[in-house]
Amino acid sequence: MEPQPTSGKIRRSRLSSGFTGVAIFVTAICVIPYLGVLAAAASGSFDTLAHLAETVLVRYTLTTIVLVAFVMLGSTIIGTGAAWLVTMTDFPGRRWMEIALALPLAFPAYVLAYGYTHILDHPGIVQTLLRDITGWGPRDYWFPEIRSLGGAVLMLTLVLYPYVYLLARAAFAAQGASTFLAARVLGRSPFKAFLHVSMPMARPAIASGVMLVAMETIADFGTVAYFGVQTFAVGIYQSWFTMADRAAAAQLALGLLSFALLLAMLERASRGGAKYANGRRNAPMQRLVLTSGQKIGAALFCLTPILLGVVLPVVALSVMALGSEQDLLSPRYLGFIRNSLMLASIAAGITVLAALILGTLHRVRANRLTGTSLYLARIGYAVPGGVIAVGLLVPFAAFDNALDAWMRATFDISTGLLFTGSIWLLISAYLIRFLAAAIGAYEGGIATVGPNMDAAARTLGQDMPGLVRRVHMPLLRTSLLTAGLIVFVDVMKELPATLIMRPFNYDTLAVQAYRLASDERLEGAAVPSLVIVAIGLIPVILLCRRIGTGRA
Incomplete structure (x- = not known):
């Protein structure tokens, strides 16, 4: 038994x-x-989709592609450049900037959109002051329109570049000193050594960060909807609520889903196919010696996204919140x-x-x-x-x-x-x-x-x-x-x-x-926005503590 x-x-x-x-x-x-x-998408009528194809579908497609492309480009430049500067060089304020560069990750892009609209829109602080000083009327001057595709690109870039920055910084910090020094011995300038040695070795990490930026960009709704930018995300919401056509919303969602899955496969391929050898740190990596002008340039390059992505929005939202009637x-x-x-x-x-x-x-x-x-x-x-x-x-x-x-x-x-x-x-x-x-x-x-x-x-x-x-x-x-x-x-x-x-x-x-x-009612919107940001800073500060101790 x-x-x-x-x-x-x-x-x-x-x-x-x-x-x-x-x-x-x-x-x-x-x-x-x-x-x-x-x-x-398959079971519904295609009448609304046909109407959208004749009117706005091409605009949805082109606007989404342009938005994603420019946010990816801006995030790559800011994130990679800042990561290399704080890792490989020394300049005034580098230590605290190394941490502060990650803080915009706590901000939703639509929160920045509210703050910058209050500052740069026609009735905002900047244009009002400009008219008061010059005596110009509304039609006497040209000023960049913040509620535009360019404004959406700026807002999304300022909050999403930390994805590239954090991954690129970790990749640069892990690189051995021997490869970079070999390029310098062979006559490469620091900038050319960065382009031909450091960048290729860090490319898998940078590519992963850029793909995360792209996926977050196509998923954004609050910023593009508030700025009136016609993307697929806005089209889905309008089809669902304004037109009350769920089939059309599903058909647009299917198109956006296909684009998102394509980006996911590209991200997976970038991680899975990238192989490179990382030299051992048999010699400590000496930070590059910068001239006085280069130090100022490096500090300004790293300081600009901090000011635009953290300091200015917080100050603007705080002023707006104090003047609101929200309790x-x-x-x-x-x-x-x-x-x-x-x-x-x-x-x-x-x-x-x-x-x-x-x-x-x-x-x-x-x-x-x-x-x-x-x-x-x-x-x-x-x-x-x-x-x-x-x-x-x-x-x-x-x-x-x-x-x-x-x-x-x-x-x-x-x-x-x-x-x-x-x-x-x-x-x-x-x-x-x-x-x-x-x-x-x-x-x-x-x-x-x-x-x-x-x-x-x-x-x-x-x-x-x-x-x-x-x-x-x-x-x-x-x-x-x-x-x-x-x-x-x-x-x-x-x-x-x-x-x-x-x-x-x-x-x-x-x-x-x-x-x-x-x-x-932007002053009122500042109150819940500041609460969201305050809560969002918790994990970012924890991550920054790891960066500061050299473990990230």
């Missing part, structure tokens, strides 16, 4: 099966928006803060847990299935929030309506909107959008945990949940906390999915800022 399994073994087997079940469930949630967009401590505003914090906290906890389960399953049972699940979970970061919102709302709204009709016909009971009217579908959108960031933080931490520790735990009778609870989680506490903070702040800043999917009369700080700015 074969021995019967003990109750403990049965329980451990069920726990492991539950682990796998949760991973499958998370993967299914990540796939639903893409299938929903495909189904809605941050009123019950209404406390409700906005409570809603934002609750959504961000729940989404961060669920997203980190999902990343932990998916990552552990692939680590313990690495195969094609777990690898595919991990890949599908990652690509959500490349998909704009508006696309995810459309992809989730279309199938779940159809299910809600079908269930309500069946319950009315069978039991004369109305179920209402079980899914589309709840915060859980919105949290699912956050999970899909930001799961990749949590997975990246998990993988960065788990790489330091050797496989021998897993083997020892399994030898001592630990199943997969026990391995996670007793071995991985204590060792990954810092990485998981970092992942949670990143997701928390990303959810606080997220606008398009929240705007489309939020339950009725359930507003957040981001939605309130967008609503006030849309009504041209």
Whole structure:
């Protein structure tokens, strides 16, 4: 007679099966928006899309491409140049600029848009002062229009270049001194050695940062909508709400989804195909000696994005907030803060847990299935929030309506909107959008945990949940906390999915800022914007502390 399994073994087997079940469930949630967009785009009428093709579709396409291209170019120049200067040279203020250059990452681009509009628009501070000094009338002079494609490029570049800066800085810091010195011995000037040696070696990291910038740019809605720039993200929102045509919104979302997935594949190829040898630091890297003029130029180059991306917006928003009639401590505003914090906290906890389960399953049972699940979970970061919102709302709204009709016909009971009217579908959108960031933080931490520790735990009778609870989680506490903070702040800043999917009369700080700015009440929009920025600075400051101690 074969021995019967003990109750403990049965329980451990069920726990492991539950682990796998949760991973499958998370993967299914990540796939639903893409299938929903495909189904809605194929099943709907193409009349509205044909009308859009005759009127604005070409403009959507060209504007999106131009916006992405120029933001990528600007972020590459600022991020790579600043990273090389703070890593390879010495100039006045370098130490604090090295940290401050990462701070714009805490700012949503639409917050900068509100601040700069208050400063540079026709009734703004600069043009009003100019008219007062010169006595000119509105038609007597030309001034750059901030609410334009160029203005959107500037706003997005100022908040997104830190992606390139942080990755490029890490790559430059890891380079050995021998390769750069060899180029100098062979007669290359410092600038040519940078172009022909340092840049090619850091190209994989720079390319990854630039692709992140591109994906964030096509996902932006708040900035381009406020500036009146006609991109695909704006077209999706207008088709959904203004035209009330969900099929057209899904068809536009499908086009944007294809573009986003193409960028994701390019980013994956840039990481996977790039190989280079990094020389050993057999000699310490001596910072380049700059002339007085070069030091001033380097300091100005690094100081400019800090002033434009951090100092000026904060000062402008603070002045605007002091002159507003918004009471941050009123019950209404406390409700906005409570809603934002609750959504961000729940989404961060669920997203980190999902990343932990998916990552552990692939680590313990690495195969094609777990690898595919991990890949599908990652690509959500490349998909704009508006696309995810459309992809989730279309199938779940159809299910809600079908269930309500069946319950009315069978039991004369109305179920209402079980899914589309709840915060859980919105949290699912956050999970899909930001799961990749949590997975990246998990993988960065788990790489330091050797496989021998897993083997020892399994030898001592630990199943997969026990391995996670007793071995991985204590060792990954810092990485998981970092992942949670990143997701928390990303959810606080997220606008398009929240705007489309939020339950009725359930507003957040981001939605309130967008609503006030849309009504041209910029002083009022400054108050929720400053709260979003203040919360966003938390993980960025933690990251900057790592930079300052040389560990990032």
